[in-house]
Amino acid sequence: MLVKHMANPKRVWFRISAGSQLGMGHLVRCSHMAQALNEHDIETAFLIDQCLPQYQAWLGNSHVQSLYPEDNYQSQRIDAEHCCKYIGRHDWVIVDDYRLDVEWETSVAKTAQRVIAIDDLANRIHYCDVLLDYRNSKMLDRYEAILPKHCRKLLGPQFCLLGAEYRNTINRRPSTHDRFVIMVSLGGGGDFTLLHPIITKLLELPPQDFEIRVIAGAMSVNTQYLDALQLQHDHLSVIRNSNSLCNHYQCAHLFIGAAGTALYELNACELPALTFAISNNQNTVTIELEELGHYLHIPFHELQNIDGIKQLVKTAKSHYKRFIALCKTTTIKIDGLGAKRVASALLEQPLLNKKKSHHKSTCLVREYFFETLQPGITVAKVQDTDINHYLDARNLPENRDRMTVRQHISRIEHYNWWFNNDRHCYVLRKNGAAMLYIWHQLKIEKGQQYLIGGWFIANNDCGLELSALALEWQLQHCRKHHPDAIWLAIINKENKYVNLLNSMHGFTMVSQNSLEHEAIEKFFPMASSERFNYLACAPLRSTAG
Template sequence: MFAIRITNKQDNGIGHLMRMKHLASALKQHQLGVHIILDDLCQFSQTLYTDFKVADVHWQNYEEDALLTINYMHQNSLSHLIVDSYTLPHEYEQLIKKSGFTLTVIDDNERQHTCDFLIDYKWVGPNTKSRYESLVPTDCVRLLGPNYCILDPTYRTVEKHSSESDLPVRVLFSLGGGGDLFILKRIFDGLPRAIQANVLFDIVVGPYATNKDTMYAIGQEFPNINILENVTCLKEYYERASLFVGALGTSFYECAATKTPAITFSLEDNQTNDIDILEWLGHYLHINDVSIDDFLRLGELIDIALSQLPRLQLLVAKRKVSVDGEGARRIAKALVGEKISTNCFAIAEQHCEVKTELTDNLVVCQVDDTHINSYLSARNLPSNSVRMTVQNAIKPLEHYLWWFNQSRFNFVITEREGSRQSQSLYIWHNLYKDKYLYGGWFSCNQDLSLPIAMIALQWQLEFCKASHPNAIWLAVIHKDNKFVNLLNSYMGFVAIPIHSKEYKVTQQLFPLADEQFNFVMWDPNAQ
């Protein structure tokens, strides 16, 4: 017999309530009784757990909570406690274990635990399976990775609409179970009028959301807005959505399971994520540090995303790790003693498309949309930005807006060592009025060797000479950047005469380049 302890009042939102409902239902399939212990039996949770015995526990501290929980379990002959809480400390778990109960903990914060089973379906890359090695007892069974993601069982089968049938276009908005709905109003206000009028919107209003009247007012103004309240499963709305926009939480896994392109942001500390990790599951557009002004500009990004849906769908298709709806069933089997394969997640390897082999282990690859975040990270390295005409770090939202409108020819120089690949530098160029070429490059790490830079620049000049034999290269180089000044001089770049047409064109191409920069050119016909 199981009990599930959820500190829903302290943890806020409905994520814990929903996933424990699904796990309880999976345990019930094994003919086992499940009790739910809450600290705030609201109307929503009371309706959600109609099929289970529910206890409403009120406590002042973790010691009192443990005592009340232990007494309840003894009174109801329960032997196994499942804890889903961000607020109950390690000491609480020790009290439960000292009372002789089997304990399962669900967490994603990589903290110390005293338990028999530890469940964390967060993906953190190849190191996922080694999480908690020194943080839990040696005999603790660790169920780690997206295979144990707890979703509604209906996600076991997904019928995503094909791109050909995605008419009309739909956007699903959600802040989860709570959140300030004024945020969604700000986003909606930032949408172009044509999008507001012609796109269908499904907007989730969670039970703990604030400013609900704001959203209902918009819904009355626009007949193409569908307000979703008291909906406990959003699977059908994810399936029909062309794009999801909202707070990163359970939605991340629901988007992954339904292969839905998404634009997300973090509203809480536990929603902050490393974008490199999100990319493994096909999610590339996320903003951790979001401001109130950003929400208005998100409307602009949504407009662009809807016009570029095939590109976003391709990003989802290139995911390395998948999510299904079997997580709760896998966990239930493990908890009742059935043998399962732990930490088993399939990783689909992805390698860049090689355009040119420069050496045995150095290749040129075409940059595609999977580079959208690594490109920004490299550009924002202090060792790169300090020598650029724009030295401030570029924010993700600003970068995303630029990325889908830019027309650069972008390449990445990659080092290969066996089956492993590592990016060394990004290199780009543009053609101006069919007469001039301009471009640049920036390293992907702090340590870039001179030979690699020389090989990369030599390739770029030869590549552009073959495709545009009469175009003259124009460039600006920070005077303090002795490395690049020397490199370009070696390659045949010379100073641009101040009163020449080329100098004026260079000023147009690099309007922020001042006296701190050298203006140089490379004429392929003069080499």
């Protein structure tokens, strides 16, 4: 609760920043907040460095005051002095500007009745009555040391500031048997030079099967080449001056673009996405992205892998049921009512209830397998929701050093492999925490069935006893389902423990002229006999006989 009840303000001022470098995110989300306050008959106004014509579509009937029509922002002190010329003592101020912190807020608080700060970085001290951050509410403690004691915190995605059109979204996307629609966007700003190689590469996709729709934001720069490309390619369309992307999301199959507000809009529209960060405030940890249903996120430098991005688009079309299920597998569901909730909270009215969230188990599309090995220890088939954790574990230095491919695997490379491989992968968990991943694959060579496999740790607390338990389970499981298959294995010669463990389960060295040796060289072309021992284990039928 707030410290004391305050009468509704005469006017609410929004101090925001926007532009080609900053994008339009702060302006757009504050315009949604202004609209929600207008519904309560609260007058709203904006304080902006310079009011450009591109802003007008989002400002509605709000009054706008340009602070620097002929010069530029200089300091927090000077900016506060400019703002206080317009702010009345019965007015509230909502500040959404990374340049401004406790210095500006303390000065403005001497004039305004209340100061509300919007933040999503938690990297500066605030002096405000209310703090709004609609990123993951699990990160509550990050504000404890930088807010005054009287400040009320509105934290979590239920307060996400989206437009009213996201309250009741409808799936209008056509069947994937028709054209597969790819939506490309950098948000309200951004330099489209960044996307030129990607868009050009995507245009190589068959026009009868794919359509590319590029959203050029109001403050986007270097978009001239898009018009020339549009004249050359019938399956490319450039969309400009769109105040809302909601309808475009609902008619697309896949989004490729910058993170930010789009993460929440995509969640509301249940649209699969490949996202990346182009600014510091878009750097979001993997767990936060996954809770919103965004499992395909790449670091900025991987945008150079244009062939990999093109392949992932083709993969999305081929495995679209899995892509859709993955984006629906969320613990957070955005319902488009966040701005109304914030308005109600500020005006000390009852908050709207949240819609019930999805649970991950409702969206699984892969075969499900689960078995308890010991109390608290289970093995289960990996699901698509494990896609990032699997890669993070595989890329651990202690795992890579013992593999045939020792280099770091990129996310784009991994995502393409993940949806197209035919391995059987499992995860062993102890008390719910992933300890190791183990896999096997059936191969047939010259009429003989072979099994190949491997495992790697996913947790530094994974002891030797768990790896032994996992291997024992795997051998029993595979002998039950593939009794005629010969197990083949390659083990790093320096890995004394694993060599000993496999020998205890019947693995022996293969002779150089054997069929098993020939099969190993084919299945593991990068495993040299100088670094690895070549091993085989006879099938169950032959050992039993």
